[in-house]
Amino acid sequence: MQLPDHILAQTHSPFHEHLGIEILEWREGFARLACLPVRHHANRSGIVHGGVMLALLDQVNAFAGLFCDVPGRTRRAVTLDLDTRFTGQGKLGVRLLAEGHLVTAGRAIFFARGEVKDEEGRLIAFGSSTHRYREGSHTAEGVPFEAPAA
Numbered sequence: 001m002q003l004p005d006h007i008l009a010q011t012h013s014p015f016h017e018h019l020g021i022e023i024l025e026w027r028e029g030f031a032r033l034a035c036l037p038v039r040h041h042a043n044r045s046g047i048v049h050g051g052v053m054l055a056l057l058d059q060v061n062a063f064a065g066l067f068c069d070v071p072g073r074t075r076r077a078v079t080l081d082l083d084t085r086f087t088g089q090g091k092l093g094v095r096l097l098a099e100g101h102l103v104t105a106g107r108a109i110f111f112a113r114g115e116v117k118d119e120e121g122r123l124i125a126f127g128s129s130t131h132r133y134r135e136g137s138h139t140a141e142g143v144p145f146e147a148p149a150a
Contacts, residue, residue, distance in 0.1 A: 087124060
């Protein structure tokens with residue numbers, strides 16, 4: 001799925017670049033991200049570090065609650081809580097796919113849940129999270145978009 005330019009502009013993150021996270025799909029209440037784990041994602045045992053799955057869950061759940069389709073605007077939040085369970089191991093070279101769903105949202109807080117699976121459909125991790133909207137981001141119109149400083 002190709003995201004429109006005004007949506008794609010909102011997704012840029014140095015953290016995503018560092019981990020190799022890509023946005024596959026993003027719409028109201030839903031997000032799908034991917035990451036192809038390589039050597040720098042490995043822990044001492046040679047498997048994908050759990051922090052990669054935590055980061056994927058944190059990001060996909062946040063994105064699920066922050067969609068903004070208004071050109072020149074965006075929505076932002078901070079994570080208050082992330083509860084995760086690991087059910088498998090990620091392997092280097094095997095793509096990870098994360099899906100997040102908005103559970104409910106109020107004026108200041110939203111809740112989301114997500115899963116990380118490998119490209120073969122095996123569940124690697126799942127979790128739920130609580131996020132607090134940054135000022136002005138609780139509405140669908142969000143706030144004016146300003147690219148982060150380099």
